[in-house]
Structures are given as C-alpha cells and as structure tokens.
Amino acid sequence: MRDTEIGSALLAWYDVHARDLPWRIGPAESAAGRRADPYRVWLSEIMLQQTTVAAVRSYFERFTAIWPDVGALAAAEDARVMGEWAGLGYYARARNLLACARAVVSLHGGQFPDTRAGLEALPGIGPYTSAAIAAIAFGRAETVVDGNGERVMARLHAVETPLPAAKPELVALAHALTPQERPGDHAQAVMDLGATVCTPRRPACGICPLRPMCRAHAAGIAADLPRKSPKPAKPVRRGVAYLARRGDGAWLLETRPARGLLGGMLGWPGTDWAERVPDHAPPLAAEWRPAGEVRHTFTHFHLVLDVRAAGLPRDAPAPAGLRFVGARDFDPGDLPTLMRKAHARGVAALGPIDAGDDPGL
C-alpha cells in the first residue's frame, strides 16, 4: 500500500517536472501509449553509462545526425565511430556500440529485441541498460536500478548498509515499487528525481514529492545516504610520448590495441605507463626536444606524461605499427582527451608548420 502511494506520487511529479531530453518522448505522449524509438533509447543509455546528461547531449545529437538508425550505424567504419566518440570516455562502450548495432542487424533483422533477456545478450548491454530499454522503449514492467535508483531507495527506506554490498537489497526495494502501468515513465521519474531533487549532495528535500514517505528524511540522515565503502587511493604512473610531425604537416600516430585503456583509439607512440618510466627508445631517430608535461587522471591512476616533439623530413618513412596522418585528415577532435592535451604541447613546441619542421628542406 505504501509502495503504490510512493509510485503514484512519483508519476504525478514526473508528469509536471520531467526533463525535456532529445531521446525522450514527453509524459503526456507516453501516457497516451506512444513509445520512444528503441534505437535512440539504446544509444542514449549507452552514452549515459557513468556519464552526465550535460556531456552526452552534443554527442547524441551528432551521432543521430550522422547515423539516424541502427542500420546506418552498423554500416559505419570503426575508425569513424571511435573518432566521433573521442572525448566521451570509456571507449569500450564505443567498440561494443558498433558490435551491438551489427548484431541487431545480422541477428535480429535490424530490430532491437523487445525483452530484457534478449537485450542483455547483446554487447555492452548489462542488467541496468537491458531493463531500461525494455521498460522505456517497449513498455515492459522491468525493474530499472541505476545510481539514482540506488540513492533514492537507500534514502526512502533508510538503508544504512554501504554500497556496493547494499545493491541486492536496494534492487529488491526498487522491484517492489515497479508498477505494471507506465514502467518506463516510472523508471525515468526515479532518475529525474535523483538527478534534480534527491541529489548526492545537499538533496532538495524541501521540494521532494516523496518527503512524507522518506525514512531517511524523517531520521535526518538523507544527505548521508547512501553510505559507500572507501575507495583505494590513486597511484601516480609516468610515461613518455613522442610527437613527430613531418614537413608537410603529417603527424605520426598509432591505433591503440583494441583492448585495455583507450583501446581502439588514435594516440601517440610512446612508453608504457608505470610507477617508474620504463627503459625505452624513441620510435625513430630525430632531434627530439622536450615539449613539457601533461597531467591527466584516469579512473584508477594519475598519469604524468613527458611529451617530446620532433620535426621530420617530408619523406620520412613510418616505423612498423605506426602511420603518418596527413594534415588534411588529422583532427585533434578524433583523439581521446589525454592525447589531445599532448598534441597541444607538441604544437606549442614545434610551432607552425614549416617554421621549426622539416630539417630536410
């Protein structure tokens, strides 16, 4: 009884306060039985994994402009997709995005599966994303629990167990709250509430539609939940990157191995990154000069990258495993952020093309 009360308060709030997002249809349309495009729901959900709405918006607009449907995306070249994803992070998502699009075309005739199990069998789609797509795009009464849902449930029910241990309990609580009617709107209502009212810091309990039913608020501990187990500190790793530019403006680049950090992305040749800079040699003989340091923080370590730059003759051959990308084809926007920072140092050190370059001229 309490759960249905919470559920209807949530939907009533969503009908008035739903965020207007490019991958959504409004609550009025949804209540009238319409559904959002599964392709757009899927694409947005993948982009939104561990990523803010603010960061995703422009990427979503660009992707849907270039690839309006799953068939178009499935036919795209890998490098083009990785280049468009550059800067958004967690690049395994982009690799899985393509694999998923191609699987939808080859295994499902270009239509996304309309069940949670069918969706979860696809690359890059896990428990959260499968439930979200099933509920939002197909009207299935699946329980959708993301970080917002965990936080809202922990507060509503005053769950003091720290995450991630509390996860199963929070999922059970969310399951009890999931309605048969408008499950997609319910899921999005929890997310919107978590994003705009029941926020991680300084929750706006004063305007919360669930305040009368919230046990954490009653106990005065809403802002302290959910509790989280402490995270390990980030070590520092160091490495060297080599930026070589030919007299015609072409840069020496590599495509990184498909797995691992920045996997499948364009980058500069250099050393591995370790506590101590590994013994190494430059990718080719040249007058290497120091171009400064780049500092960058990844999920689990800080990186200090020593950048070195050199100008090369126009006819310099590319070493094995590397290639020159001509000035016309090179776009720093195709690089992950770390490599973009290194590029800026290289340009600063080398100056405009032809000024400090091309010792062979």
Add this chain to the structure above:
DNA sequence: TAAGCGTGGAG
C-alpha cells in the same frame, strides 16, 4: 569478486 575502464563539472 574485484579490478579495469574516461572525462568534465561541482564543491
């Protein structure tokens, strides 16, 4: 099961 995997904004 726990670690690996990005980035930019907020406080």
Add this chain to the structure above:
DNA sequence: TCTCCAAGCTT
C-alpha cells in the same frame, strides 16, 4: 588543487 561523482559493463 583535490576529491567526489554521473542513466555500468566486462572479465
């Protein structure tokens, strides 16, 4: 400057 964090998935 630094820590925390945002619609998680994979191995």
